[in-house]
Amino acid sequence: MIKTKKLKRSDKLGLLEAFLFLDFVKGLSITMRNLLRKPITTQYPKEKITPPKRFRGKHGHFVYDGEEPPSLKAIQGFMSFEKAKSRCVACYMCQTACPMPTLFRIEAVQMPDGTKKVVRFDMNLLNCLFCGLCVDACPVECLTMSDIHEMSVYRRSDAVLNMDEMEYIGATNAKAVRDLPDRIWRDDKERETLWGKIKWNF
């Protein structure tokens, strides 16, 4: 609960304030107190903050590894999945939910035995605004977001995320983020060095 402090001030300065520059001294004391504080700068390329669990970074695909939700177990007979490969079912729900649908390029083919196989899942991250709606829309908990936020590239074509990379992210970074407890910061030690101890209300 934030307490608001209400101050009553008259339009004109009092006699004492006007002659002793009291407002002026108050302002100067605030900056002097800041001068004596430790800087809170994170020197970015040298030291990096761990993003919180709910951070929405580069996308990943969770792989087919036996930890599927029931919604996928019901239809996995119709799909041609491989172990440690993407568990996408090409339902196009992510594209439907996306505010900029053209950034997705999803293609699936029918295998000779009648099952469905996803052959292409490209995301053009230059158009992505990282709202996370695609992740919410995914019915099989395949599409996810990791904590990767350093995504600068030299060519525009490099900004397109393909399925191999998403599988890798899903198996490493996204999995690590998923298994964390739901706290805003990944580790308190890291955060306390920067912003001090925070009291949690729950």
Added chain:
Amino acid sequence: MNDIIFYAIVIAVKILVVLGVTLGLGAYLTWYERKFAGHLQVRRGPTVVGPFGLLQPLADGIKLMTKAPILPRGIDTTLYYLAIMMALIPAVMLFAVVPFGPSFKFMGHEIKPIVADLNIAILYVFAMGSMAAYGTLFAGWASNSKYAFIGSLRKAALIVSYEVVLGFAALSVILLAGSMNVFDIVNAQIRSGIWYIVYQPVSFILFLFCMLAESGRVPFDIQEAEAELVTGYNVEYGGMKFGIFPLAEWYLNTLGLCVIASVLYLGGWSGPHIFGSFSGYIWLLAKSFGLLFFVIWVHWTLPRYQAKDVVEFAWKYLLPISIVNLVFTAFLVYFKV
């Protein structure tokens, strides 16, 4: 004949030392201000170039000098270049009448550590201050840009407000000392044993106000107002042509006026002899850097005035106060109270 050569060499050495010290200090004051401002805002300031970012002024200089020279269309070329000189030269010339310490004997001659020992030094300071304003005015006029022009118009409004008050504020000290020579003023303070800030606190505060206004520091930096005027009068300048303006106005001018203020009010180089023969220089430097610290501290604390408010404030309050103070001082001096 020998004497003339000796004094010529002495003056050349003085000029070289003063130029080197002031320009070097001016460059390093940028580092000092950035570091100080950073820590005031709980940041670190420059840290990357050299230990504690100490080589940052060098890196800045190289960056500014290697920039592509771009001249905006429709400028008045003569005034455009003249403005740079008009900003820099008076700011450096200000140091000609700055006494850095007491006079000493060297090879049988008495040498004063000052480039030009004028008997109207304080008047000269005011003159150079007024000349420096022309740099700002010319820059705004020659740039053919509305932001720069508004900036220089605001500077014009500022000049009419601070110049008169500055004169009246310093005049009361001149009355007390009975001289415009900086050596006489300091010696008078040393003789009486009391700094003039004790006799003239009101005048000191007025002088501080005018000092901030003349050097374009907050709360009177209305001519360069980053937020509204995209740095104002020097917006059309690039590279080192731009770098000269802050160097001259924010650093050299401020430093010069701080030294003059410590000479006028804080007793110049007077102080206990605890550093041997260098104590005079060290005391003067300590006092002027204390004032400079205060100026930069104020710069990074206060918001800025509106142009009309500065004029109103100066003419309605500061000028009457300074005149009353001056008349009061004149009475005291005349009747030898």
